[in-house]
Amino acid sequence: MDLAVYTHVPAEEMEAFLARYDAGTLVSAKGIAEGVENSNYLIDTSSHRFILTLYEKRVDVADLPFFLSLLDHLADKGLPVPRALRDRQGVQLQTVSGRPACLIEFLNGVSVTHPTPAQAHATGVALGRMHAALADFGGQRANALGPDGWVALAARCGDDLDAIAPGLKARVSEELAYLADNWPGELPHSVVHADLFPDNVLMLGDEVSGVIDFYFAAREVRAWDVAVTHAAWCFENDGTGFDQNRAAALIAGYDAAFGLSSAERAAFPALARGASLRFLLTRAWDWLNTPADALVTRKDPLAFLRRLDFYRDAVPGALGL
Numbered sequence: 001m002d003l004a005v006y007t008h009v010p011a012e013e014m015e016a017f018l019a020r021y022d023a024g025t026l027v028s029a030k031g032i033a034e035g036v037e038n039s040n041y042l043i044d045t046s047s048h049r050f051i052l053t054l055y056e057k058r059v060d061v062a063d064l065p066f067f068l069s070l071l072d073h074l075a076d077k078g079l080p081v082p083r084a085l086r087d088r089q090g091v092q093l094q095t096v097s098g099r100p101a102c103l104i105e106f107l108n109g110v111s112v113t114h115p116t117p118a119q120a121h122a123t124g125v126a127l128g129r130m131h132a133a134l135a136d137f138g139g140q141r142a143n144a145l146g147p148d149g150w151v152a153l154a155a156r157c158g159d160d161l162d163a164i165a166p167g168l169k170a171r172v173s174e175e176l177a178y179l180a181d182n183w184p185g186e187l188p189h190s191v192v193h194a195d196l197f198p199d200n201v202l203m204l205g206d207e208v209s210g211v212i213d214f215y216f217a218a219r220e221v222r223a224w225d226v227a228v229t230h231a232a233w234c235f236e237n238d239g240t241g242f243d244q245n246r247a248a249a250l251i252a253g254y255d256a257a258f259g260l261s262s263a264e265r266a267a268f269p270a271l272a273r274g275a276s277l278r279f280l281l282t283r284a285w286d287w288l289n290t291p292a293d294a295l296v297t298r299k300d301p302l303a304f305l306r307r308l309d310f311y312r313d314a315v316p317g318a319l320g321l
Helices: 011-018 061-076 117-136 147-164 168-182 222-233 244-257 262-266 268-289 302-313
Strands: 026-031 039-045 049-054 094-096 099-105 189-192 201-204 207-211 218-221
Touching: 011 026, 011 039, 011 094, 011 099, 061 099, 061 117, 117 189, 117 201, 117 207, 117 222, 117 244, 147 168, 147 268, 168 268, 168 302, 189 222, 218 222, 222 244, 222 262, 222 268, 222 302, 262 268, 268 302
Parallel strands: none
Antiparallel strands: 026 039, 039 049, 049 099, 094 099, 189 218, 201 207
16 A cells, blocks of 8 residues: 555554544554655554544645545445544544544455456456546646646756666756647546556455555546556556556456547557656655655665656557557
């Protein structure tokens, strides 16, 4: 699960927080040291297991009602997503250790490190079902990490990009110019997950048992969500070793549940380049700015430079489309 700890919660405060719910008494609380966004604890009580999420600085408190209503909408449609629980007064959004916080359903399953084609197919189906379920979701949130956001983030990283790899600043500038001219913004838009990596999909065997971490969800070109998932699932973690069988299975699963149009297929290389650039830039920013004492695993930006170069050179027929 894509989880981390930045804010430390004393046991006494956690016990007082849990007392607001019909959730049993605290047995254990363990900080989870993965990811870069929020502080997360695995909570075991006398009756249940939960995730306690404290929302850190990158998540805007004003966006939280959107995220919570999105999860409720998808859960009501039967999708395997974790709701934020309501306390005895019906309140979902709480405050813990000075941070906005939610107590979230725990879903069974494991995140796979080396997905099989069958698991990629199941993920494509889950993504297609999600897009179908979101067709009547009216929530609005702009994508701060869309094309305009990439320009701003590259400017904030500035010359420090070359401290990650020589020439990276120029390579990013070249890609921004390409996408400014070739971004297919005329394609259909929808609310999208925007971060459907293997660590945000829980599997039981070859079946998807949970889709988690919706905190980048926003309204964007819908097929970009498929491109993000393609970039996340179809390479080795270091950005090498593109797996065409995995890619074809992912797209086939999506097509079975929802489907890409011919226009979306034609635009897919540009969408995938945009997906790669987005994660290259956010990883670069986190690499340059993560506190040294944070209980967090930094992720390599160059893994997405390798993907970016692959998509730049690939022909659509090689992408499993």
